[in-house]
Amino acid sequence: MAKTFSITTAIDYTNAAPHIGHAYEKILADVLARYHRLKGEPVFFLTGVDQHGQKVQQSAQKQGIEPAEFAQAVTTKFVALWEKLGLSHDAWAATTDPLHKGVVQKILQQLFDAGEIYKAAHSGFYSVRQEQFLTDKERGPDGEFGPEWGEVNEITEENYYFRLAKHRDWLLGYINSHPDYVTPSFRQAELRNAVERLSGDLCISRPKARLEWGIELPFDAGYVTYVWFDALINYISFAGYWNGSEPRNAEFESRWPALHVIGKDIIIPAHGVYWPIMLHAAGFTDAEIPPLLVHGYINIAGAKMSKSLGNIVDPAVLAEKYSPGALRYYLMRETATGQDMEFAEERLVSRYNTDLANDLGNLLNRTLNMAQRYREGVLKRPVADTPWLTEGRAIVEQYVAKMDQFLVHAALEAAMGLAAKCNAYIEAQAPWKLAKDPAHAGQLDEVLYHLAESLRLLSILIAPVLPDAACGMAAQLNIAPDAPLSAALDPAAALADGHILGKPTPLFPRIEAEAKP
Numbered sequence: 444m445a446k447t448f449s450i451t452t453a454i455d456y457t458n459a460a461p462h463i464g465h466a467y468e469k470i471l472a473d474v475l476a477r478y479h480r481l482k483g484e485p486v487f488f489l490t491g492v493d494q495h496g497q498k499v500q501q502s503a504q505k506q507g508i509e510p511a512e513f514a515q516a517v518t519t520k521f522v523a524l525w526e527k528l529g530l531s532h533d534a535w536a537a538t539t540d541p542l543h544k545g546v547v548q549k550i551l552q553q554l555f556d557a558g559e560i561y562k563a564a565h566s567g568f569y570s571v572r573q574e575q576f577l578t579d580k581e582r583g584p585d586g587e588f589g590p591e592w593g594e595v596n597e598i599t600e601e602n603y604y605f606r607l608a609k610h611r612d613w614l615l616g617y618i619n620s621h622p623d624y625v626t627p628s629f630r631q632a633e634l635r636n637a638v639e640r641l642s643g644d645l646c647i648s649r650p651k652a653r654l655e656w657g658i659e660l661p662f663d664a665g666y667v668t669y670v671w672f673d674a675l676i677n678y679i680s681f682a683g684y685w686n687g688s689e690p691r692n693a694e695f696e697s698r699w700p701a702l703h704v705i706g707k708d709i710i711i712p713a714h715g716v717y718w719p720i721m722l723h724a725a726g727f728t729d730a731e732i733p734p735l736l737v738h739g740y741i742n743i744a745g746a747k748m749s750k751s752l753g754n755i756v757d758p759a760v761l762a763e764k765y766s767p768g769a770l771r772y773y774l775m776r777e778t779a780t781g782q783d784m785e786f787a788e789e790r791l792v793s794r795y796n797t798d799l800a801n802d803l804g805n806l807l808n809r810t811l812n813m814a815q816r817y818r819e820g821v822l823k824r825p826v827a828d829t830p831w832l833t834e835g836r837a838i839v840e841q842y843v844a845k846m847d848q849f850l851v852h853a854a855l856e857a858a859m860g861l862a863a864k865c866n867a868y869i870e871a872q873a874p875w876k877l878a879k880d881p882a883h884a885g886q887l888d889e890v891l892y893h894l895a896e897s898l899r900l901l902s903i904l905i906a907p908v909l910p911d912a913a914c915g916m917a918a919q920l921n922i923a924p925d926a927p928l929s930a931a932l933d934p935a936a937a938l939a940d941g942h943i944l945g946k947p948t949p950l951f952p953r954i955e956a957e958a959k960p
């Protein structure tokens with residue numbers, strides 16, 4: 444039995460509605476999950492929502508509703524968006540789920556009992572308005588805390604701390620001996636530098652007097668857990684870590700460690716420092732530390748998206764306007780994994796029109812039309828493998844190599860290279876001329892077969908990114924949907940002699956430019 448490919452995304456914070464950056468991350472993980480299913484591997488894909496924390500409590504207060512109600516309303520938006528965008532997750536992590544709360548409390552108790560968590564008093568400057576302790580970083584050039592912090596008082600507060608510093612050397616050693624821990628590798632170098640500078644422990648509690656919307660500490664009912672400590676544990680609680688009376692079972696073991704897909708803002712310190720140390724302190728072995736795939740940011744006009752800048756691009760609106768497939772394809776084709784990407788609606792339209800409507804859609808249409816017109820859809824398979832067919836499979840191998848490195852944009856580039864090659868081949872061979880001369884009947888058969896077989900490969904290669912279009916292509920080619928990747932690599936799976944192609948119907952209708960007002 445093949446090993447399970449386990450993949451998780453960050454769980455989205457429910458203090459605000461989903462944005463295009465959230466959509467990018469979930470689609471990336473979905474494409475990788477679908478790719479591994481295509482390879483025939485068992486897959487466990489987990490995504491979800493991060494529902495606790497101060498910002499949720501504050502947003503709810505502003506609206507005069509309970510935090511649970513607020514978090515649920517935002518959660519509903521995420522759920523609807525993921526359904527619309529065709530996410531294929533196998534499990535859903537919502538941190539208010541009693542199952543998750545139970546696991547968080549058991550881990551807190553375990554770490555407390557093991558002496559990994561201790562209580563201490565902290566004195567410092569506290570902003571009542573922002574409800575947080577301030578550090579010197581928050582002081583203005585005049586050395587004072589600015590008016591944005593409101594009333595600032597020096598207070599002493601008792602809290603619980605998790606022993607991070609104690610495990611610093613272990614983490615450094617782990618990073619040094621596992622060069623593939625973080626992808627891309629420049630992020631691993633950044634992480635190593637941050638760990639070298641690590642000092643101090645992590646405050647993991649908030650007194651209920653200032654934050655109630657969280658998971659209560661099992662050993663002190665006066666406090667709730669810091670939201671990150673709660674959120675990170677989702678990755679194991681929803682993979683079945685502690686379903687019964689004891690932690691771990693065969694199902695969990697088969698799903699762990701999972702590849703964590705996260706954005707660049709949450710590797711240091713949450714996923715690259717807190718999380719491996721939490722797992723290590725809870726008894727996870729080095730082989731059980733989850734690898735990190737760190738993606739860049741989707742930016743708008745160079746600026747980090749923010750509500751105040753008014754540049755939120757709503758993924759639900761884009762999917763409705765252009766189709767979920769157009770949005771999926773654009774985000775995957777135009778973002779080099781690990782790098783930032785500049786969002787531009789006109790690029791979405793031009794990518795779709797150029798690659799999908801023109802290159803792939805027209806290729807499918809022309810090929811099926813010609814096959815119908817000249818051969819009533821019936822293919823003749825060459826007796827031996829031709830160089831064209833071997834080259835087609837070489838492109839599939841390039842695609843596989845890129846996908847295996849999470850480089851979805853490069854894999855799509857390779858696939859679309861095959862479509863471009865086919866279009867150039869049609870121009871060069873001019874089947875409409877061959878069809879006029881019976882002496883070229885054999886050559887025409889070969890050309891039509893090459894094109895149809897290339898389209899079959901393409902229908903498999905686009906499936907992780909464009910699952911609906913892949914089914915549509917299969918239907919028109921008159922082949923079974925959901926073929927595995929092996930069917931694109933194995934010569935024996937090529938279209939049979941005498942295979943009858945279906946009739947063409949437009950699969951990627953052009954997006955017409957909006958009429959200028």
Ligand code: ME8
Nearest residue numbers: 453454455456464493674675705706707739740741
């Ligand atoms: O960080 N482009 O939640 P979140 C690309 N709840 N990705 C972006 C992005 C952008 N413009 N903005 C955010 C949290 N992201 C925590 C995670 S995990 C245990 C807890 C990514 O809603 C971000 O990097 O702020 C993160 O991976 C994800 O969206 C959720 O961000």
